[in-house]
Amino acid sequence: MTSYHLDHLQHLETEAIHIMREVAGEFERPALLFSGGKDSICLLRLAEKAFRPSDIPMPFLNVDTGHHFPELNEFRDRRAKQLGGKLIVRKVEDAIAKGIAVPAPGEISRNKLQIPTLLAAIEEFRFDCCIGGARRDEEKARAKERFFSFRDSFGQWDPKNQRPEIWNLYNGRLNAGENMRVFPLSNWTEMDVWEYIQREKLEVPSIYFSHRRQAVRRGGQWLPVSDILPPRANEEVRELVVRVRTIGDIISTGLVESPASTVSDIIAEIAAARVTERGSRADDKASEAAMEDRKKAGYF
Amino acid sequence: MPPVPPVNVPIDILRFNTCGSVDDGKSTLIGRLLYDSKSLMEDQIEALERSADITGGGQINLANLTDGLRAEREQGITIDVAYRYFATPRRKFIIADTPGHVQYTRNMVTGASTANLSIVLVDARTGVIEQSRRHTAIAALLRIPHLVVAINKMDLVGWSEQRFLEIRAQFEEFLPRLDIKDVKFIPLSALNGDNVVEPSPHTPWYVGPTLLGHLESVHIASDWNLSGFRLPVQWVNRPNNPTDSALHDFRGFSGQIAGGIVKVGQKVIALPAGIVTTVKQIWTYDGPVQEAFCPQSVTLVLEHDIDISRGSMLIGTEHLPGASTQLPAEVCWMHSRALQPGKKYFLKHTTHTVQVAVTEIVNKLNMATLETEEAPAELAVNDIGEIRLRAAKPLVFDGYATNRLTGSFILIEQGTNATVAAGMLLPPREVVKPENGDYVI
Numbered sequence: 001m002t003s004y005h006l007d008h009l010q011h012l013e014t015e016a017i018h019i020m021r022e023v024a025g026e027f028e029r030p031a032l033l034f035s036g037g038k039d040s041i042c043l044l045r046l047a048e049k050a051f052r053p054s055d056i057p058m059p060f061l062n063v064d065t066g067h068h069f070p071e072l073n074e075f076r077d078r079r080a081k082q083l084g085g086k087l088i089v090r091k092v093e094d095a096i097a098k099g100i101a102v103p104a105p106g107e108i109s110r111n112k113l114q115i116p117t118l119l120a121a122i123e124e125f126r127f128d129c130c131i132g133g134a135r136r137d138e139e140k141a142r143a144k145e146r147f148f149s150f151r152d153s154f155g156q157w158d159p160k161n162q163r164p165e166i167w168n169l170y171n172g173r174l175n176a177g178e179n180m181r182v183f184p185l186s187n188w189t190e191m192d193v194w195e196y197i198q199r200e201k202l203e204v205p206s207i208y209f210s211h212r213r214q215a216v217r218r219g220g221q222w223l224p225v226s227d228i229l230p231p232r233a234n235e236e237v238r239e240l241v242v243r244v245r246t247i248g249d250i251i252s253t254g255l256v257e258s259p260a261s262t263v264s265d266i267i268a269e270i271a272a273a274r275v276t277e278r279g280s281r282a283d284d285k286a287s288e289a290a291m292e293d294r295k296k297a298g299y300f
Numbered sequence: 301m302p303p304v305p306p307v308n309v310p311i312d313i314l315r316f317n318t319c320g321s322v323d324d325g326k327s328t329l330i331g332r333l334l335y336d337s338k339s340l341m342e343d344q345i346e347a348l349e350r351s352a353d354i355t356g357g358g359q360i361n362l363a364n365l366t367d368g369l370r371a372e373r374e375q376g377i378t379i380d381v382a383y384r385y386f387a388t389p390r391r392k393f394i395i396a397d398t399p400g401h402v403q404y405t406r407n408m409v410t411g412a413s414t415a416n417l418s419i420v421l422v423d424a425r426t427g428v429i430e431q432s433r434r435h436t437a438i439a440a441l442l443r444i445p446h447l448v449v450a451i452n453k454m455d456l457v458g459w460s461e462q463r464f465l466e467i468r469a470q471f472e473e474f475l476p477r478l479d480i481k482d483v484k485f486i487p488l489s490a491l492n493g494d495n496v497v498e499p500s501p502h503t504p505w506y507v508g509p510t511l512l513g514h515l516e517s518v519h520i521a522s523d524w525n526l527s528g529f530r531l532p533v534q535w536v537n538r539p540n541n542p543t544d545s546a547l548h549d550f551r552g553f554s555g556q557i558a559g560g561i562v563k564v565g566q567k568v569i570a571l572p573a574g575i576v577t578t579v580k581q582i583w584t585y586d587g588p589v590q591e592a593f594c595p596q597s598v599t600l601v602l603e604h605d606i607d608i609s610r611g612s613m614l615i616g617t618e619h620l621p622g623a624s625t626q627l628p629a630e631v632c633w634m635h636s637r638a639l640q641p642g643k644k645y646f647l648k649h650t651t652h653t654v655q656v657a658v659t660e661i662v663n664k665l666n667m668a669t670l671e672t673e674e675a676p677a678e679l680a681v682n683d684i685g686e687i688r689l690r691a692a693k694p695l696v697f698d699g700y701a702t703n704r705l706t707g708s709f710i711l712i713e714q715g716t717n718a719t720v721a722a723g724m725l726l727p728p729r730e731v732v733k734p735e736n737g738d739y740v741i
Binding site for chain 1: 311312313341342343344381382383384385387392394406409410413414521524526534535537538539540541547550552554555556561583584585586593594595596597610634646648649651704705708709710712717718719722
């Protein structure tokens, strides 16, 4: 007796494949945002499932802030090549040099400067749709995002004026200059992503696994020491056994002390975790970082 | 410690939406579900405690969990539907949380359209009000298979079984007029957590499950339509690979199965071409399979080379759909520019977009009485009514009651591209017919 039953990952998978094919069917010039992070790794596998045996009918696009972990970029380039995809990289540095992105006086973070760089790339290649790996469980504001998120000709999102999304009928119609961001992983949680990585036996960058790294304590976080983030005179450099839970720029990604060296270890760690994924990002609120402090103090 | 889902045990997903009026305690109920099922993280609880110190006089306000960002509230932005996620060892849950105050019909339709189950909240003190009827009617209209009536604030009526039975009787007065098969009444107090996750000591007269117990065990496996194969073609898969001869001639039709089961060797009809062919291969990335079912995403290779493109539909030879340019439907209107006879829109149905004109507004549902008003001049925002559409090309469709995926559509305003309506097709008057061994429309 055959069981016509899908488990939760199969449900999320078929929903995401459907969305990717809608993009291929409804847009002239789509792109897939691929950073090499765990969420976009899942996106690429879903693209393979949606479009094979054909080539994936859209290029991969990444905005390189210049502050990426080198392991991430190495993985990004290698994975794109394995899949036979065309990888387009646009650098914040170049955008600054061209005057497309203008840093505020003293601004070190490249976080905000990614935006004009991305919009310039969209204009350069006339992309009408970008598929991204964002998830609704990441933060409160994202809980209100659509699968098909409409952007006006300035690339702006208007949360007050979103298109209602009913059943699996996505409205992809655009006027000239307008743009769509599409998030096939909207309904996935951090746990779903890792379970999918495990089921699909997907390779992920080594920094997700436990390794030794020099770090300094700053703003309630352990931050990795690098050329861009050298220790200050009064700071003590510690060598810790760590991994990253979520990857941002190398100057703002908090390291998590962890012995997890396999995907199974990571799944067990997340299941037992008592703070959210975003709790390890220095670009998040100071209050969450303060929480981390208390947890550590209590733990030790 | 949150419950650790055993990784290798298949668990499924239950999608539900919650609806209630502003003061019914909906946000508190969701907060309580997340809190008591240990789905909250320390940083979230800490944020709650902090806001309690500021505003709540020391008591944690569970509603703060779901009531959006502070910045949003300050800016007075009304965000329509928010989605939340939690898991127990039995199931994963997706909550579509719809604010009840503004634009409630539009919000509820959006949140409920993908739900397996709908929770209607009622304040035990006030009992059934117009909103309760409205929410229940929308759940029925959208054919949500399971309904839970959560009778909240039971602590404020002294845990009275009598009151619980009165409210149930109020529902049972109008439920027969609506087509809902599975209704569960649960007495609870979201504020104190009674019968939400843990059984309440205050309701010895209630022998049913807690809310979470019910959400974990309600049978949803048969909610998908498994009779009448439908594959709306999303994308034609042509590798066109000059170096690989096996791929050079590959021509597959990719889509998500919207109904039924398909097997290798089975006859299928390609519509609107109306030509019968055979399934040669069911291609998936994980290897070919012998059969596939709704809602799997697959790629079909067919015996004959037929003109099929995005918007075509492959169907089985049993349980045939209708095909017509004349479309009777119920719609929920979602835009401030009203629907009027004569107006033209784009209609998106499955993977197919066509132009339609409104030929008639048959009636409008009065939410207070659940009676219909005949031939209204227009449908305004949040109105629900029956209309007739004429399409520029025939649509291959099922009645919404038979198949949610091939019986639903959206209307898109020309020019602004706004999504202005959710539509549910009424059953077709006649189905596609076999003629001379072939099938034509």
